[in-house]
Every structure is written in C-alpha cells, then in structure tokens.
Amino acid sequence: MLGLGCETNKEWVERVAGNPSVLLVDHAHCEKKAALMAISLLNRYPEHTELVDEMSDLAIEEMSHFRMVLKKMEERDIALTFDPGDSYAQELHTQINKQEPKKFLDKLIVASLIEARSCERFQLLSERAEDVELREFYLSLLVSEARHRNTFLHLARLYFKEDVVKKRLDEFEAFEAKLVSALPSEAVMHG
Amino acid sequence: MLGLGCETNKEWVERVAGNPSVLLVDHAHCEKKAALMAISLLNRYPEHTELVDEMSDLAIEEMSHFRMVLKKMEERDIALTFDPGDSYAQELHTQINKQEPKKFLDKLIVASLIEARSCERFQLLSERAEDVELREFYLSLLVSEARHRNTFLHLARLYFKEDVVKKRLDEFEAFEAKLVSALPSEAVMHG
Numbered sequence: 001m002l003g004l005g006c007e008t009n010k011e012w013v014e015r016v017a018g019n020p021s022v023l024l025v026d027h028a029h030c031e032k033k034a035a036l037m038a039i040s041l042l043n044r045y046p047e048h049t050e051l052v053d054e055m056s057d058l059a060i061e062e063m064s065h066f067r068m069v070l071k072k073m074e075e076r077d078i079a080l081t082f083d084p085g086d087s088y089a090q091e092l093h094t095q096i097n098k099q100e101p102k103k104f105l106d107k108l109i110v111a112s113l114i115e116a117r118s119c120e121r122f123q124l125l126s127e128r129a130e131d132v133e134l135r136e137f138y139l140s141l142l143v144s145e146a147r148h149r150n151t152f153l154h155l156a157r158l159y160f161k162e163d164v165v166k167k168r169l170d171e172f173e174a175f176e177a178k179l180v181s182a183l184p185s186e187a188v189m190h191g
Numbered sequence: 192m193l194g195l196g197c198e199t200n201k202e203w204v205e206r207v208a209g210n211p212s213v214l215l216v217d218h219a220h221c222e223k224k225a226a227l228m229a230i231s232l233l234n235r236y237p238e239h240t241e242l243v244d245e246m247s248d249l250a251i252e253e254m255s256h257f258r259m260v261l262k263k264m265e266e267r268d269i270a271l272t273f274d275p276g277d278s279y280a281q282e283l284h285t286q287i288n289k290q291e292p293k294k295f296l297d298k299l300i301v302a303s304l305i306e307a308r309s310c311e312r313f314q315l316l317s318e319r320a321e322d323v324e325l326r327e328f329y330l331s332l333l334v335s336e337a338r339h340r341n342t343f344l345h346l347a348r349l350y351f352k353e354d355v356v357k358k359r360l361d362e363f364e365a366f367e368a369k370l371v372s373a374l375p376s377e378a379v380m381h382g
Contacts, residue, residue: 032230032233032234035230035250036227036230039223039226039227039254042223043223043274046271046272046273046274047270047271047272049265049270049271052261052271053261056254056257056258056261057258059226059250059254060251060254060255060258063230063247063250063254064251066247067247067248067251070243070244070247074240079238079240080237080238080240080243081237081238082237083234083237
C-alpha cells in the first residue's frame with residue numbers, strides 16, 4: 001500500500017520495542033529535520049504556490065510533532081541530546097539528480113519515501129512497543145505520515161508527467177529497499 | 192521600551208506605507224527565516240530544555256505567521272518570489288562571537304534585537320499603511336514580536352549573568368542603531 005520495496009526486518013522491531021529512550025530522541029530529531037526539509041523546499045521553489053502552501057502547513061505539523069515527542073520524553077525523564085544526523089536519509093539524498101528540474105522531482109520522491117518508511121515503522125511500533133502509552137502515540141502519527149507521503153506524491157504528479165514520476169519512483173524504491181535491508185537494526189527510526 | 196538605540200527614520204515609513212507588494216514578500220521571508228533561526232538554536236543547544244521548548248513554540252508561531260502573510264498576498268494577487276537574503280540580519284550576525292559560550296549569548300541578543308526592530312516597524316505600519324486592512328494585521332503582529340523579544344532576553348538572563356547580558360546588549364544596541372541609521376530606506380522590512 002505504501003509502495004515500499006521491502007518490509008522492515010524483525011530484528012529492528014525487537015531492538016526498538018523495549019528501548020524507548022534512544023528511539024524517542026532520534027524520533028524528535030526526525031520530526032525537526034522533516035520541518036527543515038519542508039521549509040527548504042518552499043525556500044527553493046517559491047514560484048510553486050501549492051508546494052509553498054503544503055510545505056508551510058507541513059513544517060507547522062512536523063514541529064508540533066516535535067513538541068509532542070519532547071513531551072513524551074519529559075514524562076519519561078529522557079533528555080534531548082545532540083543530533084548525530086541520519087545516514088539513511090543522507091544516503092537517499094546522494095541519489096538526487098544535481099540538475100533541475102530533475103532535482104526537484106527527486107527531492108519530492110525522496111521525501112515521499114522517507115514518510116512512507118516512517119509510516120511503516122510507526123505501524124510496527126504501534127503494535128509492538130512495550131510502553132503501551134507510546135503505542136497510541138505511534139498509531140496517531142502513522143496516519144499523518146501516510147498523509148504526508150501522499151502529499152509529496154501529489155505534488156510530484158502536479159509538477160511532472162505521470163510516466164516520469166513513475167520511472168523515478170521505481171528507481172528510488174529499489175534503492176531504498178536495498179538501503180533498508182542493509183541497515184544494522186540500531187534502535188533509531190531509520191536504524 | 193524596546194531598548195532600541197534609534198528610531199526608524201521617516202523616509203522608510205513613507206516608502207513602504209503605499210507599497211505593500213514588495214514589503215509583503217519580504218515580510219513572508221522574514222517570518223520563514225525567524226522559524227529557521229529558532230530551529231537552528233534548538234538544534235545547536237539541545238541540552239537547554241527551556242530554550243528547546245521556547246524555540247519549538249516559536250518556530251510553529253513564525254511559520255503560522257508566514258502562512259498568514261501568504262494569505263494576505265494571495266488576496267492581493269502578489270506572488271512569492273526568491274528570497275534575496277536580508278543584509279541587515281547578516282550584518283548583525285557578523286558581530287556574533289565565534290567562541291562558545293559567548294556565541295550562544297550573542298545569538299540570543301541578536302534575535303532579541305531583530306524582534307524589537309520588527310516590533311517598532313510593525314507599530315509604524317499599523318499606523319501608516321495605506322491598506323487599512325493590513326494595519327490591523329500589523330497591529331496583531333507587533334504584539335507577538337514584543338513577546339518574542341522578551342523571550343530571547345529571558346533566555347539570555349536564564350543562561351548568563353545579568354551584568355554580562357547587559358554589557359553585550361549595550362554593545363549590540365549601539366551597533367544595530369548605526370546599522371539601521373545607514374539603511375537605504377528600501378521598501379523591505381529591514382530596508
């Protein structure tokens with residue numbers, strides 16, 4: 001349904017289900033980076049009115065999620081620490097074409113895939129997290145991530161032809177599937 | 192009241208009062224950059240819980256203002272264009288100490304001054320803008336800017352001693368006053 005080329009392996013779920021401290025800190029940083037990515041897109045392509053509208057709404061929503069994650073952390077006495085970066089997202093970004101307008105399309109596709117993978121992983125967490133109160137939280141978030149994934153695909157299809165979108169989406173889906181299969185199952189969102 | 196070293200000159204008010212198109216586009220970009228600055232601060236100093244809380248709220252509020260400015264633009268058929276940058280803010284940033292923790296204090300002080308100057312200019316616009324509907328808008332924003340200025344000063348005093356804050360604030364106020372007096376009265380927020 002999410003158009004992902006592979007499922008997250010069981011080792012990751014087992015690793016994170018009982019380890020909320022590391023996951024929550026990393027999750028907060030993911031929400032913050034999603035907001036930054038939305039602002040970066042509207043900053044780079046201000047002439048696309050629908051993109052600007054969607055991305056400003058998205059930035060507000062992602063920062064609201066960041067706030068919600070911070071609250072879950074405070075309730076559990078978990079402190080925010082320095083963001084070490086996200087090698088999964090960085091790897092996806094290396095595949096973005098350097099030339100416009102391909103660069104624009106690739107950015108939208110990469111964003112849609114990151115949202116889709118987050119959605120899939122929140123689904124797993126909503127079923128398997130040992131902290132029952134967090135299951136509810138992840139369930140509420142997975143609905144948002146699925147919506148965001150659709151927003152990025154809608155924008156891609158608004159600004160590019162369907163066959164061009166489909167070809168590039170297939171290529172990125174294959175790359176993302178390989179990337180995810182090779183992840184070391186660390187206790188972070190994209191581990 | 193705002194602790195600014197000089198008032199905005201009359202030429203600027205006369206220039207912008209009847210020229211909302213350029214001003215609104217620039218204003219939108221100012222709100223976006225204010226959100227980015229807030230995220231950048233919480234990203235750099237994640238160990239300061241109160242800063243992180245305040246900056247995440249601020250980022251949400253600034254992006255909501257960005258949305259509001261976009262709406263005013265849409266109603267007037269004004270399109271967003273590429274952000275050429277803000278030389279006033281850039282000049283202020285050149286004065287930020289390169290070494291921590293002075294760098295942290297300077298960033299808070301610079302942010303407080305930018306908010307204070309915006310507040311002063313929104314006050315002028317709320318009285319003088321020829322577009323009467325925009326006067327109301329500027330009036331609502333000046334209250335927020337005054338509050339944000341106080342937030343940054345509160346944070347500066349939370350993390351640094353009062354005499355250290357006062358000394359640096361005096362230095363930056365003098366620098367900002369010179370900078371503003373030399374601006375060419377262009378039809379932008381910090382022109």
